[in-house]
Amino acid sequence: MKKIILLSVLVCSVFALNDFFEDSKNGYFYYRELPPETEKNINKNDKNSTLTKVISTADYNSTFTKMSIPFEDKKQRQYRREQEKKYVDNIPWHDLNNLSADEYRRLMDTTREIAVATPSKQYVKSYASLQKFWVDKSEKFAKVWSVANLENPDELIYPKFEFSASGRKIRYKEKKKENKDFFTKFKDTMGYIVVIEDKNDAETYNRFDYMYKTIKEQTGLEYMIVDYYDIPQLARKLKIDLKTLPENFIMYRGNKNKEVYKRVAKGYASATQIVENTRFVFDNAILEEDKRPEHRAE
Numbered sequence: 001m002k003k004i005i006l007l008s009v010l011v012c013s014v015f016a017l018n019d020f021f022e023d024s025k026n027g028y029f030y031y032r033e034l035p036p037e038t039e040k041n042i043n044k045n046d047k048n049s050t051l052t053k054v055i056s057t058a059d060y061n062s063t064f065t066k067m068s069i070p071f072e073d074k075k076q077r078q079y080r081r082e083q084e085k086k087y088v089d090n091i092p093w094h095d096l097n098n099l100s101a102d103e104y105r106r107l108m109d110t111t112r113e114i115a116v117a118t119p120s121k122q123y124v125k126s127y128a129s130l131q132k133f134w135v136d137k138s139e140k141f142a143k144v145w146s147v148a149n150l151e152n153p154d155e156l157i158y159p160k161f162e163f164s165a166s167g168r169k170i171r172y173k174e175k176k177k178e179n180k181d182f183f184t185k186f187k188d189t190m191g192y193i194v195v196i197e198d199k200n201d202a203e204t205y206n207r208f209d210y211m212y213k214t215i216k217e218q219t220g221l222e223y224m225i226v227d228y229y230d231i232p233q234l235a236r237k238l239k240i241d242l243k244t245l246p247e248n249f250i251m252y253r254g255n256k257n258k259e260v261y262k263r264v265a266k267g268y269a270s271a272t273q274i275v276e277n278t279r280f281v282f283d284n285a286i287l288e289e290d291k292r293p294e295h296r297a298e
Contacts, residue, residue: 081118084114084118084123087110087111087114088111088114088122088123088126091107091111091126091130093129096130096133104134107130108127108130108131108134111123111126111127111130112127114127115127143284144284146280146284147280147281147284147285150262150263150264150265150266150277150280150281150285151262151263151285176218178279179218179219179275179279182279183218183219183220183221184220185294185295186221186252186282186295187220187221189252189253189254189292189295190221190250190251190252190253190282191221191222191223191224191250191251192212192215192221192222192223192224192248192249192250192251192264192274193223193224193226193248193249193250193251193261194208194212194223194224194225194226194246194247194248194249195226195227195228195231195235195240195245195246195247195249196208196225196226196227196228196245196246197227197228197242197245197246198227198228199225199226199227199230204246205225207268208225208246209225211270211271211274212225212271214271215271215274215275218271218275219275219278228240228242228245234261237261238261238263244266244267246267246268247263247266248263248264248265248266248269248274249261249262249263249264250262250264250278250281250282252282252286252291254286254290254291254292254295255289255290255291255292255293258290260286260290262281262282262285262286263281264277264278264281265277283297
């Protein structure tokens with residue numbers, strides 16, 4: 001009698017397990033929701049109802065459990081492929097910028113799985129396009145990060161290094177030519193403003209005066225060293241904190257002679273750093289609409 005009872009329990013368990021694996025094909029991976037009637041048929045308070053057994057991640061990762069999951073039949077496979085094509089065909093290319101991080105993550109994961117399982121030209125191209133979009137986002141993030149550091153420099157910005165002597169010489173010549181070509185355009189529309197606490201502080205004043213003479217030789221741009229207390233309105237506009245002086249800004253006379261101020265360095269920066277940051281800030285921190293027409297990106 002005990003053997004008969006035990007055999008009955010075992011058979012019921014196996015049927016329940018098979019039901020679970022059949023139902024497990026519904027949902028996210030198969031790109032369709034569970035039928036509404038499925039939940040209605042399950043009554044947790046009804047002792048006669050068959051409750052779906054929940055398998056943990058650890059159980060699913062076992063070899064035995066994976067072997068127990070049946071393969072798709074021909075009809076299921078055809079349905080899945082139809083759903084995959086429908087999924088890729090309906091990627092919202094025109095609206096990618098408005099997707100949430102979670103939506104985009106799921107879009108990337110699902111498209112990658114489809115492309116790897118069925119590497120057709122359409123699927124692979126779709127996944128590659130999503131990857132490019134993500135890379136472009138990452139590059140923009142890196143630029144905004146650098147701009148944010150200049151505007152509120154609590155983080156370090158690391159310069160590019162050339163380690164060999166010949167590499168440094170070549171890089172220096174390239175940079176010198178690039179800077180000359182770049183700054184020639186701004187001789188009459190851009191200059192530097194250095195804000196220090198007290199112009200009567202000869203050591204600080206002379207230090208910046210000497211450095212900006214070097215910068216002027218490289219860029220051709222004029223500069224002014226001003227006392228914090230002489231420019232109260234500008235100090236408020238630029239949100240300059242007396243405790244963080246000195247400050248280094250560019251003043252660009254842009255479209256319709258609009259004055260645009262941008263921080264290029266905080267504290268005692270080097271001439272090289274200020275020149276490099278000036279180019280970076282102009283390219284990435286000033287809106288195209290605020291630039292003169294002749295200075296806008298092509």
